[in-house]
Amino acid sequence: MKYRSVFRPGLFAGQVAVVTGGGSGIGRCTAHELAALGARVALIGRNASKLESVCAEIADAGGIATAHPCDIREEEAVRQTVAEVLAAHGRIDALLNNAGGQFPAALRDISLKGWEAVVRTNLTGGFLMARECLQQWMQDKGGAIVNITADNWGSMPGMGHSGAARAGMVSFTETAAMEWAPYGVRVNAVAPGYVASSGMDAYPPAMAPLLRSAADGVPLKRMATEAEISAAIVFLLSEAASFITGTVLRVDGGRPQMRAGWPQMQSKEGMDRPAVRPFQGFPLARPPKVLQSDEG
Template sequence: MTGSVRYDSVFRPGLFAGRAIIVTGGGSGIGRCTAHELKSLGARVALVGRTMEKLERVREELGDPDTFIHSADLRREDEVKAAIEGVMSWSGRIDGLVNNAGGQFPAQLKDISLNGWNAVVANNMTATFLVSKAVYLASMEAHGGVIVNVGADFELGNPGMAHNGAARAGQTNFTYSASIEWAHSGVRVNSVIPGFIASSGFDRYPERAHEALRSVKDRIPAKRHGTESEIAGAIVYLLSDAAAYVSGATLRVDGGLHNYGKSTFYHVPDHENSRPFNGFPLYRPPKVLE
């Protein structure tokens, strides 16, 4: 049980029994959903994010006072080290890390300030490096473990959010390098690349982006937005023993959008044949899609 609700996971109960797993950005959206699924599967969950109030709310939802929460700015190395030291004091080891925290905003290159550029790169690339390194040195170098980085598609560029595309390219390249350098320690490192997911993050975009967020489903072969549960499920798979031979991989969860973006001669007809999976009873669609 998670609080007063049961997460409807497709994975077997007790899958992560006794394992300590960190979820950054665990106070909302995909991170919150992932925390609920991991808890439902027996994990001891550590939530790290910027806003303590959000983390406290999720801990209350989980219904487990053992859940570790820590507020930190993951762009700052001293705060990252303090967070990981806190997790180690709580658990003694770290079996899994989900680097989910991040943030970006729509803007054309000519309008992005240096501060804006640096903020997005720090949020979406540097933080992944800092947290992963701290976790590796504190626990995984000696005991092994699994790291899953939650990124975004960048291979065709990211016009309108080029700072995010650059940061996500670096984040994914970090995944490739870390999967090799840390393999001898028994550490697997992979990335999940979400498409357009109907998460609370949509509501943080300015109003000028709302129509694009609503209409983008027409460009997706699945003809719908994704769910938080569909990303959480991909993360859980990569954390699990079923993925024991998977490292340095990027798993796209985007309803086929990436490959369709390369197509110039085929149009996917409108349909309603892609059935979403939503195992999270507390999920609510973002207001922008209502």
């Protein structure tokens, strides 16, 4: 089954796209879409077996992908991995900084080790990947970068370490867009809201009720599909976004605008109409287990 992209065939033909966190979730989905549109994809992540599995999926669908295990938090490892990608593919036209991770905890209970682990994964690693892609290729040839941040507008109670890192990623995106524009490099970010992705199954069972009720706080009364996030990323990496840089594209169903008690927002009338119906472009997507039953 081929990826059902809304973009024209061959959009990224001859290009190479690097995708961090490419072994699962949004990264896996976006890697499939980019490959389906003609890009050669370099998958980066810490779990080699997951990367190889996605490479095999992409090959089965007629695309080309290579696996490059790397801990993006380690500077020298990132430097060597970007060089490895260039040796394998000869160029880097696009970078998706998608790798991330966090754990639920109140700020008062987060240790220094826990704080630094999340910040290094969600912010520092993205900086290192972007810097190396710039220095080793894009400052001479140009390119496009998309950073993944989060729906952290206002606050992220229970995930303060992630909120701080993601807010930092927004500022990094804006600054890099300014500094790197002379090189012909565009830098943007995508901020997903609640996404029905495999990452939800990584949270402790105690969070299952909260995750299953999350869509109630979204005006569109549902979660995003992985393909809806991927489509936003692919647009920002494409030539159609050639005059867009330094911006954050929210893909969150309007959640930050939700106001408690606002009567219009309690109705689900119209939620199955074409303009808001879930886009299911990724044939291999499966809902997270936590959303499939009340038992989680």
